[in-house]
Amino acid sequence: MTLKQAFAALGALIVGGVAIVAILAPWITPHDPFLQDLNARMQPPFWMDGSSPEHLLGTDQLGRDYLSRLIYGARISMIIGVLVVICSGLIGTTLGVLGGFFGGRVDAVVMFVITCRLAIPLILIALTVVAFVGSSFTVVVLTLGLLLWERFAVVSRTTTMQVRTLDYVAAAQAAGCSRFYILLREVLPNIIHHLVVVATLEMALAILLEAALSFLGLGVPSPLPSWGLMISEAKDYMYFSPWVIMIPGVTLFVLVLGINLLGDGLRDRLGATRDA
Amino acid sequence: MRDDVAPLLEVENLRVRFGTQVDAVRGVSLTVRKGETHCLVGESGCGKSVSALAIMGLLTRSAARTADTLRFGGENLIGIKDRALAKLRGDRMAMIFQEPMTSLNPAFTVGSQLAEVLQRHRKATRAQSLERAAELLAKVGISNPGLRLGQFPHQLSGGLRQRVMIAMALMCDPELLIADEPTTALDVTVQAQILRLLLGLQRELGLAILLITHDLGVVARVAHRVSVMYAGEVVESATAPALFAGPTHPYTHGLLACVPVPGQVRRGEPLGSIPGTVPRLAPGLRGCAFRERCAHAVAACADAVPTHYRGPDHPYRCRLSSDWAEARAA
Numbered sequence: 001m002t003l004k005q006a007f008a009a010l011g012a013l014i015v016g017g018v019a020i021v022a023i024l025a026p027w028i029t030p031h032d033p034f035l036q037d038l039n040a041r042m043q044p045p046f047w048m049d050g051s052s053p054e055h056l057l058g059t060d061q062l063g064r065d066y067l068s069r070l071i072y073g074a075r076i077s078m079i080i081g082v083l084v085v086i087c088s089g090l091i092g093t094t095l096g097v098l099g100g101f102f103g104g105r106v107d108a109v110v111m112f113v114i115t116c117r118l119a120i121p122l123i124l125i126a127l128t129v130v131a132f133v134g135s136s137f138t139v140v141v142l143t144l145g146l147l148l149w150e151r152f153a154v155v156s157r158t159t160t161m162q163v164r165t166l167d168y169v170a171a172a173q174a175a176g177c178s179r180f181y182i183l184l185r186e187v188l189p190n191i192i193h194h195l196v197v198v199a200t201l202e203m204a205l206a207i208l209l210e211a212a213l214s215f216l217g218l219g220v221p222s223p224l225p226s227w228g229l230m231i232s233e234a235k236d237y238m239y240f241s242p243w244v245i246m247i248p249g250v251t252l253f254v255l256v257l258g259i260n261l262l263g264d265g266l267r268d269r270l271g272a273t274r275d276a
Numbered sequence: 277m278r279d280d281v282a283p284l285l286e287v288e289n290l291r292v293r294f295g296t297q298v299d300a301v302r303g304v305s306l307t308v309r310k311g312e313t314h315c316l317v318g319e320s321g322c323g324k325s326v327s328a329l330a331i332m333g334l335l336t337r338s339a340a341r342t343a344d345t346l347r348f349g350g351e352n353l354i355g356i357k358d359r360a361l362a363k364l365r366g367d368r369m370a371m372i373f374q375e376p377m378t379s380l381n382p383a384f385t386v387g388s389q390l391a392e393v394l395q396r397h398r399k400a401t402r403a404q405s406l407e408r409a410a411e412l413l414a415k416v417g418i419s420n421p422g423l424r425l426g427q428f429p430h431q432l433s434g435g436l437r438q439r440v441m442i443a444m445a446l447m448c449d450p451e452l453l454i455a456d457e458p459t460t461a462l463d464v465t466v467q468a469q470i471l472r473l474l475l476g477l478q479r480e481l482g483l484a485i486l487l488i489t490h491d492l493g494v495v496a497r498v499a500h501r502v503s504v505m506y507a508g509e510v511v512e513s514a515t516a517p518a519l520f521a522g523p524t525h526p527y528t529h530g531l532l533a534c535v536p537v538p539g540q541v542r543r544g545e546p547l548g549s550i551p552g553t554v555p556r557l558a559p560g561l562r563g564c565a566f567r568e569r570c571a572h573a574v575a576a577c578a579d580a581v582p583t584h585y586r587g588p589d590h591p592y593r594c595r596l597s598s599d600w601a602e603a604r605a606a
Contacts, residue, residue, distance in 0.1 A: 104337065167379040173334055174373075175393050175444065176366035178359075189383035 008265020014258025022075040029068035030056070033225045037063035045243055057247055060230070061237060066244070069225035070251060076226045077207045077255065080141055084206035085199050087145025092152025093188075093195060099153075100160030101183055110157065117150045122209070123216070130218045137220050140213060144206050155198050159191040193270035200263030204256045211252055227252050281309040284484045285331070285452055288345035292323070292330050292508075294338055299557045300326040302508040306486075308452065308501075313478065313485045315495045315516070317531070318505035321554045324488045325374075327505070328454050331486075332371055333361050349451055367397040370445035374457040376437035380429035386413075386440050387425030393447040405447075412443040416473055435466035439473070446477065454486045459494065471498055492535045496520060504528045507554055507565035514590040522601075524584075525592045526570050529601065564594065572596060 001009070021028065037059070044051045045058040045066070057066040099110030126143050133139060163169065164187065172186045213219035214228030222229060227248040234244035285308040292301040301323040308314045316324045330341045333353065346353040348369060353361070365371075373379045381389055390412070391405035400408070406425060413421035416439040429437060438458060445453055455474065459467035475498055478485055489495060495502055499516040504527065512525040523529050533548025552569040555561075563578035564570070570577070576595055583591050586598040 167373045167375050168381045170329075170334055171371070171373055171379045171441070171444075172381070174332055174365055174371040176362040176364070176396060178362055185384075186381055190381070 004268060005265070007261050008268070011258045011261025011263075011265055014254060015262050018074050018255050018258070019078060021071055022078045025071050025075045029065075029071050030054075031065035031068045033064060033068040033072045034223055035064060039063065042237065042241055042244070044241070045247070048243070058243065060233065060244060066247060069230060070227075070248065072225040073227040073230060073248065074251070074255070076137075076220060076224060077210065077252075080137075080144070080210045080220075081203040081207045081259075083141045084144040084148060084210075085203045087141070088147075088149035088202060088206075089152050089195065089199055091146070092149030093156045095149070096153040096156030096158075097160045097183060097187060097191075100157040101164050101179075101187060103161075107157075110153065114150050114153050114157075117147070117153075120147065122147055123213075123218075126213055126218045135218055135221050137224070140210055140219050143213075144209055148202055148206060148209075151198050151202060152195065155194050156191055159194050160187055163187050163190050193266075196270065197263050197267040200259050200266065204259040204263070207252070207259070208256055281311070283307045283347075284310050284349055285486065286345050286347045287327075287331060288343060290327060290330055290343040290346065291341070292326050292335065293340045299561070300339075300508055301330060302557070302561075304503075304505070304508070304510050306503050306510060306513065308484050308486050310451065310484050311478065311482045312500045313475075313487055313498050315499035315502045316486065316488045316505055317490065317492065317495055317502060319490060319554050322505045323508040324490075324505055325456050328371070328456050328486065328488055332365060332369065332454060334371075363397070366393055366450075367448045368450055369452040369454065370448070370450040372438070372441050372445050372453065372455045372458045375461050376434050376441055377461070379441050380437055382429050385426055385428055386432070390425070390440070390444050390447060393444055397448050408447065409443065412446055413440070415477070416440075416443045416446075417469065418443075434462055435469070438462060438466075438470055442470070442473065442477075446481075449481065450483070452484045452486065454488075456488045457490070458487075460489070460491070467494075474498070492531060504531065508557055509565065509593065511566065511594070512590075512592040514587070518587060518590050522586060522590075522598075524586045524590070524596075524598050524601070525566075525594050526572055526596070527566050528592075530569075572600070 040052070040055070040059050041061055041063045043055050043059045046056050051058060055065050055067065057070060060066055060069065095110050095113060099107040125147060129139060129143050169182060169186050172182050177186070210219055210226065211228030211231065214226045215232040217232065219228055220226045222233070230248040231245055231252075234248070238245045287307070288305045290301055290304040291299070293299050304323070304327050306314060306316070316327065318324050326335070326339075329335050330339075331346065331353070333356070335341060343354060348364065351364065380386070387406055387409055390409035391402055394400045394405040394408055395402065410421040410425060413424055418424055418436060418439055424432070424436070424440075432440065442458070458474070459470050462470060471494060474485065477483060487494070487498065495516065501513070502516050502519045503510045503513040504519075504525065505511065506527045512519070512523070512528045519528065520532070523532050527550070530548060530550040534550065536547055550569055555565060555568065557565070562580070564573070564581045567573040567577040581593045582595060583593050584598060585591050592598075
């Protein structure tokens with residue numbers, strides 16, 4: 001196994017692990033993540049003095065079990081990541097494939113829309129939306145999903161342009177295929193491996209942005225155990241109990257790193273099988 | 277030859293223009309009859325492939341196509357609806373491309389790509405289509421068709437892929453097969469096999485073939501009728517025996533002089549060549565496009581070119597009289 005493959009395997013392990021933990025959350029959490037116990041506030045994690053075996057990663061400022069909140073936070077991060085990627089992937093790929101395949105005016109319009117999107121400041125939009133409709137899980141998913149599609153659009157547009165000129169697309173036309181059919185069967189399957197890589201990058205970005213929005217108070221509302229929210233709530237206590245900010249911070253870093261490693265690995269692997 | 281058979285494909289005065297800069301095809305006329313092989317010959321860039329794509333309606337949107345007549349088996353292809361054309365393509369008229377390595381979709385198995393054609397045009401079931409696909413793979417000389425059906429294009433060699441392409445073109449028993457340099461990208465030995473295969477299929481199925489090639493050896497072996505193209509025009513058209521016996525246009529002459537023929541080429545004498553390259557054709561070109569490269573060019577060649585006849589069925593576009601070559605040799 002080369003070093004590259006080892007990194008990819010590590011990434012897959014991290015993402016797989018977090019995904020399993022997120023799915024199994026209700027069964028593996030030792031405590032209710034919403035249950036407050038004011039007598040057991042700010043208990044340190046297991047590697048520090050004065051920790052309790054009840055709470056392996058300690059408790060937060062309201063006495064909620066930190067490990068349980070972390071596990072439920074993984075759930076929120078993963079669900080947001082996946083939903084945002086599905087939403088933005090659909091929008092971006094549709095636009096990109098249409099522009100790349102039809103070219104001309106269609107492409108000009110698509111490029112204009114992409115340029116417009118790039119000019120939109122994401123945090124500002126999130127702020128405005130939250131100001132109007134309030135913050136909620138759905139609002140975060142929709143805001144990110146409707147705004148994070150430009151990489152899908154750019155990549156699918158370029159790769160479609162490359163595939164469009166290949167002989168098998170002309171051959172399909174010569175065999176009497178409709179344009180819609182060609183897009184779906186000839187173009188899409190042959191660009192999908194690029195899009196998978198984009199999807200991993202976008203998922204990592206979506207998770208980070210959710211954390212950032214939650215940190216700013218624009219993301220999922222309290223008391224939902226989002227990692228960004230945990231960091232945000234912990235920032236008042238970080239001088240005396242640095243672990244309350246370290247634990248969710250490190251988890252976030254590890255998950256995003258894992259997704260990116262997995263993405264790199266997928267890119268190498270899918271690229272290699274195509275060239276064979 | 278075979279004048280009694282009604283023409284399957286009739287093309288008259290076909291023109292293709294890309295943007296406002298290039299006239300790729302300038303008034304091509306040709307006729308393909310049932311069971312006939314019509315070869316379109318010429319150098320690279322003379323408009324052979326563009327003519328074929330124009331007939332199939334596969335040009336990119338930047339190309340403008342016009343024609344006085346473009347009829348296929350009683351259907352008028354000018355202004356035909358996309359849907360009606362899609363019905364014809366792959367069913368009654370099929371096309372094989374030059375590059376077998378890129379003509380198959382890498383994302384699907386050979387079997388699924390073959391089966392699809394029949395499923396689309398004949399509403400056949402998947403099982404029926406696969407059965408037909410296996411039968412055709414065997415017919416085009418692929419051993420163990422059952423195994424090949426489940427393989428992906430990247431698992432096949434170039435020769436095999438071209439056979440698969442031919443099988444795919446034949447799925448619906450087309451009346452016309454347009455083959456755009458089907459053997460150019462293949463090894464010489466495989467070329468011969470593929471040509472034999474096409475001829476065999478033609479005899480067996482009564483297929484009409486429009487074969488595009490720059491290889492006069494191929495033409496000599498398979499053609500019933502030949503149209504020589506130069507700079508977007510058909511400069512000479514005749515039955516194959518008549519053309520090889522009496523090439524009349526100086527370009528055809530030059531082309532034939534470039535090919536070594538056993539017994540005819542004298543030892544120690546260099547093969548012929550035609551100086552220069554096919555000119556880039558800006559619109560509004562007047563006179564003979566070949567005059568820059570022609571040894572017989574005179575000032576009059578810059579005027580409109582007359583169409584002369586060497587025989588009743590052997591037109592050529594040149595000011596020279598049909599016996600100029602014999603006169604010079606004498």
